[in-house]
Amino acid sequence: MLILTCPYCGVQAEETELHPGGEAHLKRVGPEGDDAEFESYLFARRNPKGVHFERWRHAYGCGKWFLAARDTATLQVFGTYSAQTPHPPAEIVAAIRASRPDWQPDWT
Amino acid sequence: MATASRSGRYSVFAIAREALRQHQGWQRAWANPQPRDRYKVVIVGAGGHGLATAYYLGKNFGITDVAVIEKGWLGGGNTGRNTTIIRSNYLQDPSAAIYNKALQLYETLSQELNYNIMFSPRGVIMLAQTEHEVRGYKRTSYANHLQGVATEWIEPARVKELVPIINLEGPRYPVLGGLYQARGGTARHDAVAWGYARACSDMGMHIIQNCEVQGVETEGGQVRAVNTSKGRIGCEKLAMVVAGHSSQLAEMAGFRLPIESVALQALVSEPIKPCMDVVVMANTVHGYLSQSDKGEMVIGGGTDGFNNFTQRGSWHHAEETVRALVETFPMISRLKMLRQWGGIVDMTGDRSPILSATPVGGIFVNCGWGTGGFKSIPGSGWAMAELIANGTPGPLAAEFGLNRFREGRFIDESVAAGVAH
Numbered sequence: 001m002l003i004l005t006c007p008y009c010g011v012q013a014e015e016t017e018l019h020p021g022g023e024a025h026l027k028r029v030g031p032e033g034d035d036a037e038f039e040s041y042l043f044a045r046r047n048p049k050g051v052h053f054e055r056w057r058h059a060y061g062c063g064k065w066f067l068a069a070r071d072t073a074t075l076q077v078f079g080t081y082s083a084q085t086p087h088p089p090a091e092i093v094a095a096i097r098a099s100r101p102d103w104q105p106d107w108t
Numbered sequence: 109m110a111t112a113s114r115s116g117r118y119s120v121f122a123i124a125r126e127a128l129r130q131h132q133g134w135q136r137a138w139a140n141p142q143p144r145d146r147y148k149v150v151i152v153g154a155g156g157h158g159l160a161t162a163y164y165l166g167k168n169f170g171i172t173d174v175a176v177i178e179k180g181w182l183g184g185g186n187t188g189r190n191t192t193i194i195r196s197n198y199l200q201d202p203s204a205a206i207y208n209k210a211l212q213l214y215e216t217l218s219q220e221l222n223y224n225i226m227f228s229p230r231g232v233i234m235l236a237q238t239e240h241e242v243r244g245y246k247r248t249s250y251a252n253h254l255q256g257v258a259t260e261w262i263e264p265a266r267v268k269e270l271v272p273i274i275n276l277e278g279p280r281y282p283v284l285g286g287l288y289q290a291r292g293g294t295a296r297h298d299a300v301a302w303g304y305a306r307a308c309s310d311m312g313m314h315i316i317q318n319c320e321v322q323g324v325e326t327e328g329g330q331v332r333a334v335n336t337s338k339g340r341i342g343c344e345k346l347a348m349v350v351a352g353h354s355s356q357l358a359e360m361a362g363f364r365l366p367i368e369s370v371a372l373q374a375l376v377s378e379p380i381k382p383c384m385d386v387v388v389m390a391n392t393v394h395g396y397l398s399q400s401d402k403g404e405m406v407i408g409g410g411t412d413g414f415n416n417f418t419q420r421g422s423w424h425h426a427e428e429t430v431r432a433l434v435e436t437f438p439m440i441s442r443l444k445m446l447r448q449w450g451g452i453v454d455m456t457g458d459r460s461p462i463l464s465a466t467p468v469g470g471i472f473v474n475c476g477w478g479t480g481g482f483k484s485i486p487g488s489g490w491a492m493a494e495l496i497a498n499g500t501p502g503p504l505a506a507e508f509g510l511n512r513f514r515e516g517r518f519i520d521e522s523v524a525a526g527v528a529h
Contacts, residue, residue: 001422002414016424020413022368039514043366043457047355049417072369072415 160489183301210487373421393432
């Protein structure tokens with residue numbers, strides 16, 4: 001069973017206490033966006049077999065949304081972090097690199 | 109097909125003949141060739157959908173210069189991991205059309221393929237256990253009448269007649285009626301893949317197992333070849349029919365799909381004597397139940413909510429499913445679980461499949477069947493073959509294009525099929 005630590009209340013919560021919310025760090029498209037951008041924002045997903053950044057809600061706990069870095073092929077959890085960040089923080093990146101030396105962040 | 113099969117025609121006479129010679133004469137059902145360096149059509153994925161696509165390309169369009177390549181073994185993905193339910197009682201017209209086409213093809217598939225797929229039209233009941241479901245299923249039955257799909261709303265007494273082991277008076281979820289499709293049922297899942305594979309092989313198509321796609325070669329926005337663990341294979345057209353890993357294959361070709369992969373699991377009990385001869389689905393409690401020919405109670409549940417490629421599934425989902433079903437079927441409470449397994453299904457935003465051309469010329473995708481892929485295999489293959497052969501979708505696939513997401517034309521089946529099926 002998947003166990004994630006809520007970064008807000010610090011509780012180690014297991015899967016049934018949490019609600020998954022899909023891919024994290026999606027860039028919201030503004031009113032000036034065209035159809036292709038909206039399609040990409042609303043529907044197109046990376047769906048990687050490997051390192052995945054995703055949203056979770058501590059539904060039966062503090063109720064807040066947070067983000068997690070997880071490997072979808074092995075279910076290894078690299079860490080959880082606040083949702084108020086545009087990119088995964090340095091310690092999450094370091095945790096991923098510790099077990100996936102070849103993994104490269106694709107944001108700048 | 110009138111062509112002689114390499115494995116001989118299966119019949120009662122063949123069984124008698126082989127019985128007289130200690131069954132020494134049976135041949136392999138399909139050939140095991142090395143890939144040529146070029147085919148007109150390469151289909152990635154030798155599951156039910158991929159093989160059905162190949163079969164109807166040959167049968168309906170005379171295209172037999174086809175290779176079906178498979179990373180693992182034939183039918184080893186979701187074709188071998190589902191709960192074998194076949195039904196077509198969908199709410200939306202495009203869904204009803206393609207699933208009903210599949211059902212009709214299933215009805216005569218054993219005869220057509222000369223391969224017993226053990227189609228058993230034992231009937232499917234979707235239980236209504238809340239007022240909301242009563243209204244929802246009545247609406248679906250009215251829609252089905254307009255679509256020409258034979259379903260009916262049945263009252264609790266009729267449910268009890270069809271399913272004597274059911275408990276109508278559950279304290280939390282009493283049975284208030286059901287949506288009954290008498291022509292739905294089950295089939296032997298492996299046999300569907302094997303039957304299509306045998307027919308494809310007889311038409312001269314190549315089925316190449318243990319051949320993993322590692323890259324897609326394009327030139328000027330047009331597909332040229334796939335690079336595989338067995339070398340480069342050139343192609344004019346490429347079909348991606350790889351439930352679960354559609355996003356990975358699309359990424360190799362340079363585009364992204366509106367797909368997320370999640371685990372869906374099922375389990376079977378120890379075998380018991382025949383006690384239930386229909387398929388019962390209870391969507392409120394996220395469980396469905398049928399009895400296999402071996403006597404096992406086949407039980408399916410809901411999907412995991414998070415992206416997952418592990419083909420396992422979570423223990424708590426199995427518990428949740430069984431806990432809910434025990435209330436409606438009290439007699440299963442004392443059964444032991446025999447096996448549990450998971451498969452990776454690809455989910456789209458509107459829970460409807462994608463049969464579509466793609467941004468890359470010559471590449472077509474068939475994916476997003478989510479939790480309902482098995483029942484649609486013949487219809488999916490039929491529509492996909494039409495799409496590949498003509499380059500444009502026929503009536504069955506027309507509404508299932510990728511462009512529906514950009515244009516907001518969803519085929520929203522989350523009401524009818526938000527739960528696994």
